[in-house]
Amino acid sequence: MGLNTLQRRLVNLAIAIVVVGVLLWVPQYFGSTQTTLWAQAIYYAVAAMGLNLLTGYNGQISIGHGAFFGVGAYTTAILMENSNWQFLPTLPVVVIVALVLGAAFGFPALRVKGLYLALITLGLAALFPDLVNRFASKYGTGGTSLIQPPRVLAPTWADSFIDFDDQYRYYMALVIAIAMFLLAANLVRGRFGRALVAVRDHEAAASILGVNVARVKVSAFAISAAYAAVAGALSVMVEGSANAGKVEVFQQSILFLVAVVIGGTATVAGPAIGAFVVVFAQDFTKDLIDDKPVLSPALFGIVLILMMYVLPDGLGGGVRRLAQRRRAMTLSASVPPGAP
């Protein structure tokens, strides 16, 4: 059965409502630790969405988004710790800082493509912890780069439906994430989204069609940096600290990319699915082998490789292929025998 546009929209709407319903119910069901894990998946999803705008839709590979994530985290943490700001007012500042930095980084990236760009962004991820150590450690505990601002607590008006503070933080992250995803969905569907894809698929052709290639690429960088930074800010709210160890920043950068690819590049739902898979797969492999925690990254790595064998175009792509196969089957079944 082919669905027309209206039906497909209704199906999508129904799926969205169910997903949001489940997400709203999660912290009511789970305890504090599990809720925090879900909240983690939510901010990973925001960062992955940002990277998806850049890598999936615009074709610019970045392995350095851990740095933009960190910029967001540190902006929020320093404003809260040092200037006694509330969490929410820091978000506009985070967005502005990241937009400016992202654009500043996007300009040199104009000259560099593909692999080279991936490497330069990797440098960004490698460099960021050193910069933080140099410039931000005066705010941290005991002169380290670890900053622990006051926790975000549930307000009294929310008492009726909030049992513990992690719940409140989860809902806060969820609302912001949903807003960011709606924004991204609108962005990619509109004029700007088409320009992103056109530039990815063929730069020269896009520019002949009147797309301002430079502006589109720099904007893509700035916007995706802002997404990563908001995710960083959310992480400070959820975890209660900002940190930039060498390993962590590198790992985050990788994981964002992994989430995008696993979920399916250039789809709106893909990064969210990918982020959940990444966070939960990591948590799952953590306790899989008793008293051998060193092996969990090995398991995670092997899971990644196997996943790429089975679903090279991500979970989103796999579902799409399955749907296509079914459609083809129903089509061939509905053709009456003897028809040309």
Next chain:
Amino acid sequence: MTLFLQQLMNGIGNGVIYASVALALVLIYRTTGILNFAQGEMALFATYVTWQLEDWGVQIVLAIVLSMAIAFVTGGLIELIVIRPVEQKSPFVILIVTIGLFLAINSLTIFQFGDDERQLPSAFGEGAWKVGDVSITANFSGLVAVLVVECAVLWLLLQKTKLGLGLRAVASNPESARLVGISSGTMLMIGWAIASSLGALGGAMYVPTTPALTSGSMQAVLVYAFAAAALGGFDSPLGAVVGGLVVGVAEALAIEYVEPLHDITLVVPFVLIGVVLLFRPTGLFGRNVVERV
């Protein structure tokens, strides 16, 4: 002047190591078009093998040669088993697979050899000569000699042997190479095997210049090697060597003479790449690709 020469030598010493690993990266990139994120970790594992052999009493040079042989075999096997199934897939997929390898090899290495700090002696001993006020260590001379030999052997292999011809043929056009009867699969495997043993050599050279061998030892080297390869142009072995030396020297001089860069020396290679790529987007020695609309 003495200080300058000394720093220059330190820089060249490090540069040789970066060049070694960058050569491995370039070799794999040229034959398979893959950027191997796991290169550093493969070298890490091989370096631990070297350490283990040395710890068992094997003479250090012999231990390095043995671990290069082991790395040669494992590198080929990794290509055959892990990379082969995704070779034709999108660059994203291959990127994720090498990242998976990176994580897996790193944690298997820790599992196998433990996370304690290990000491690896230099293959060239601790001697040093005085020339004027400048002291030239045996290690430094050894490193330079190794790089020269490495380049010569690679050049002879790629330019003067039938195997090298096959490797280059597959790199430049896999389709046509297959049509004239070259087994591209075997060539790719050999490419990975050679790259893997180059990495093993690089690791064994690098670790004695650092305080200790740990599970994170090769990650910084990988970043520098990436920088070197990008600087030189990703498809040029000569570029990798020049890039490695430039990065090493620039880093060493910056540490000594630019006070504000003191603990953020990583800035150096990346500012350098940024500047070079602004003027030559495919690196110093990279080929320009003409695009057709």
